[in-house]
Amino acid sequence: MTEPDKPHEQGDDPTTGEPELGAREAEAKGRTDIVVFGVTALITVFLVTWGVASTDTLSTAATAALSWLVTNIGWGYVLAATGFVIFALWLAFSRYGAIPLGADDEGPEFRTISWIAMMFSAGMGIGLMFFGVAEPLSHFVEPPPRSAPPLSDDAVETAMATSLFHWTLHPWSIYAVVGLAIAYGSFRRGRKQLISAAFTPLLGAKRAEGPLGRLIDILALFATLFGSAASLGLGTLQIQSGMQAAGWIGSVGTTVLVLIIVVLTICFIVSAVSGVARGIQWLSNINMVLAALLAFFLFVVGPTVFILDLVPLAIGDYVRDFGEMVSRSGATGGAAMNDWLSSWTIFYWAWWISWTPFVGMFIARISRGRTIRQFVGGVILVPSVVSIVWFAILGGSAINAQAGGANIFGSGGEEAQTFAMLETLPISTITTVLVMILVAIFFVSGADAASVVMGTLSQRGSIDPNRAVVVFWGAATGGVAAIMLIVGGEDALSGIQNLTFIASVPFAVVMILLCVSLVKDLRDDPMTRREELGAQVLEQAVISGTELHGGDFQLEISAAEDTEEEPGEESGRGEGGSEGSRG
Incomplete structure (x- = not known):
């Protein structure tokens, strides 16, 4: 990451370059919003206490709630996620695409190469490390209902198309919607970097800062907390499996999982409050290099030709099956399809939505001066290309090994399959340790930023939130992650999926309304008004x-x-x- 060519502060007025009054006050005082912080903290403490005191009842309640939600509103998630894709692409190709995220004469804050590099960084993470092998392999051995015979050539096509469906256009369009709303409001309109501030054109300035605005920020804070906890849970499961694969530990119980969570939580809290941004930036850049080296190594020593064949095959199958994948529902697959959707598609949509406040703020912050068209193109295309290559290499290696007789799928849960695949290749001990390091650093570097974002949401948009608040949200993330794993029992991933989906439901509604608010804002943009006036004058x-x-x-x-x-x-x-x- 390079230093910005034009330093600006969030909340700057686009014409004067000075922070608006509200942003200056929030930044200077860092005052905690008692309502936003207090309500979210109370709900979080209640859930953690419930999970500790009566794990079985929380597990039963979460499972029942998930079942009801998937059956009754799962269709809404499927439609909403595809709607965000259409909305983001429409903005890019519409007349609004030329509107800059800043003043009319303002150039991009970061050079294009640096901007793309940071997009690449945002496109990688624990999710790709955890599911890079597990997802394509799972869809190959157990394809989605009514799709293809298991372990067949058709199953290979279905596996790759479904993996790309979950990791390319849809997630990054979801991120783009929130990131664009924040970037436009902050850099073009001079508002604070809060989700509620993006609702100013829909609610009015007073209501956006009143009870309704606080409710929106509470939902954003709650979603971010559970999204971060889900990532911590996945990272914990994978590190535990790596330690088993390396022979460092034997059988694993809840105690070991909680200890791993405690260590990771302490690491990212220290990182978040230490102010060593350059150190974390350095670690993140090192992680990108290590991830690229891992992918290159697997490409070279693995089934290279098979991987190369998978790339165009996966893209073609994704395009061909897109309509079928976006329309999967219980209406055609019954209970089996609902179960599959809750474990895969709907879980992903919920996870992406829960991450949007954090990722949205990140990509908004680095995109000042870009046009809407450039923003949408970069945010969607760059990470999508990374995902295509990543799944072709890791997923292709696993599928090839499974088809060749290695029982990678039967080696354990999703968290263990990456290490089982590595064991079929040379120097597996070294690559196993490398994967654990990658997972740990990916989580620490991402979670420390998520903790700061939660602090920002708690303190009226302050870009330098109080350390005590950041520490609290870091500890809360660890607590919720532990409860997720404990609630899941033997199938720990199910607890993560259940609680993540339930927590993201309200924010999904917020995102739909956010699209309406953004369009209303863009229609009143000075550039839009000038175009309309010019067209009227010329016509007359x-x-x-x-x-x-x-x-x-x-x-x-x-x-x-x-x-x-x-x-x-x-x-x-x-x-x-x-x-x-x-x-």
């Missing part, structure tokens, strides 16, 4: 010229003080005197 000029002179007239632009209108002539203000058009 053509109508008047046609009425007075038939088809023989001309439109002229000249300086206002030099303009002497002849009967039947239309003139306007411009930068010089030149003939505009002739009919």
Whole structure:
């Protein structure tokens, strides 16, 4: 990551460059919003206490709630996620695509190469490490209901298409919607970097800062907490499996999982409050290099030709099956399809939505000066390309090994399958340790930023939240992650899926309304108004010229003080005197 070419502070007024009053006050005082912080903290403490005191009842309640939600509103998630894809692409190709995320004459804050590099960084994480092998392999051995026979050539196509469906356009369109709303409101309109501030055009400034705005920020904070906890839970499971694969530990119980959570939580809390941003940036860059080296190693020593064949195959199958994948529902697959959707598609949509406040703020912060078209293109395309390559290499290696007789799928849960695949290749001990390091650093570098974002949401948009608040949310993330794993029991992943989905439901509604608010904001943008006014003036000029002179007239632009209108002539203000058009 490079230093910005043009340093700006969030909340700057786009015309003066000075922070708006509300942003200055929030940044200077760092005052905690008692309502936002207090309500979310109480709910979190209640859930953690419930999980500790009566794990079985919380597990039963979460399972029952998930079942009801998937059956009754799962269709809404499927439609909403696809709607966000359509909405983001429509914005990019519409007349709003040229609107900059900043002042009219403002260039990009970061150079394109640096911006793309940071997009690549955001596109990687624990999710890709955890599911890079597990997802394609799972869909190959146990394809989605009503799709393809297990372990067949058709299952290979279905496995890769479904993996890309979950990791390319849909998740990054979800992130783009929130990131775009925050970036536009902050850099173009001079508002605070809060989710509630993006609702100003829909609610009005007073209501956006009132009870309704606080409710929106509470939902954003709650979603971020559970999204971060889900990532911590996945990272914990994978590190535990890596330690088993390396022979460092034997059988694993709840105690070991909780200890891993405690260690990771302490690491990212220390990182978040230490102010060593450059150190974490350095670690993140090192992690990108290590991830690239791992992928290159697997590509070279693994089934190279098979991997190369998978890339165009996966893209083609994804495009071909897109309509079928977005329309999967219990209406055609019954209970089996509902179970599959809750474990995969709906869980992913819920997880992505729960991460949008954090990822949205991140990509918004690095995108000042980009146009909406550039923003949408970069946010969606760059991480999608990374995902295609990643799944082709890791997933392709696992599928090839499974088809060749290695029982990777039967080696354990999703968290163990990556290490089982590595054991079929050279120097597996080294690559196993490398994967554990990658998972740990990915989580620490991401979770420390998520803790700061939760602090920002708790303290009225302050970019430097109080350390005590950051520590609290870091500890809360660890507590919720532990409860997720304990609630899941032997199938620890189910507890993560259940609680993540339930926590994200309210924020999904917030995101739908956010789209409405953003369109209302863009319709009132100065650039949009100028275009509309110019079109009206030109249309009226053509109508008047046609009425007075038939088809023989001309439109002229000249300086206002030099303009002497002849009967039947239309003139306007411009930068010089030149003939505009002739009919």
